[in-house]
Amino acid sequence: MAFCQRGETKYFEILVRRYMEKAFHIALNFTRNTEEAKDLSQDAFLRAFTRIKQFDGRSSFYTWFYRLVVNICLDFTRRKNKIGWESLEATCDGAPERAELTDVSSLPEDVTMAREAKRRADRTLETMPKKQRTAFLLRNHQGLSIADIAKVMKTTEATVRVYLHRAVSALRQSLLEFV
């Protein structure tokens, strides 16, 4: 880390190798678009590189880096939401990047059901408060512990538990008929 803080890219490249898939998938969870996820996650690496001196080592690098990625993604979705919900709908209908709730090996009617379930899940995630969504994505999709999510979101573990419970309840309510 000390070498990275001296601006030596070859050591930073090791971090890129280690975290690129995680960073990309976080961004993909937020954007649901491969190209946008690629741009945002790469942007997160660049920001991490330029701000590496601000990393004080009090938390682990990945917690610090996750926070950067999440903030970039939240900024992006905020800007995108201003453009309009319809364009977002078009993106997720047209780009089957995420395989969540879909299983191509199933029967056609199952595939249709799974697509509908995915659409509903996406919509529920879109409409839920950002903090709930972030907590849910970091726990369910990225497998972060509640303690780490609290560090990433700069909040308490108790608050993360509340966010998580609310997010899961909302998703369960909206997807109950597909269970």
Place this chain on the structure above:
Amino acid sequence: MSERRIALENGCAEFEADLVLYYYGEGQEAERRRVESHLETCRRCVHFMDDLEGLLPRMSKTTELPQNFWDNYYREVVHKLNQEREEISWWRSLIPSFGGWTIPAFGTAVVVVLAVALVFGKGDWSVRSNATQQENIPQEILSDSSRLEFFGSLDLLESLATLENMDGSRRESVEVRSL
């Protein structure tokens, strides 16, 4: 399905948050044991757990991307990092040549120049406002400044005629009254 919906509505609200944490493997040992013992007796909460186990893992599935995607991704990040490093080193090469004191010295000099300009430059600004007024006068008139006097005298004549008219109408009204 309807039975499950009823179960959802009448679920054990005090356990739902703990069940979500239990599903994610979070919580203290004592809490987990409390949830386990509750699950042994509560059919509704067992349904709730079944729903979570049916839904949440499917939501976190992500598409496997080919290795060449990651190779390209990595190459792009490294390329951007190198660009970033070059930009940073360009700036850094400038700073030592001038010395660390140059930035505050330059800032102080700018502030001093602005202060001097504000104190002594008031007269100039008033001249500039006259100049802007003159800019509004057409060029063909400005070319012959004597014409300006001519237009000025026209204005004077116009105002004299107005005064005479006013005086005439006043006399008429006096004559009418005397009659």
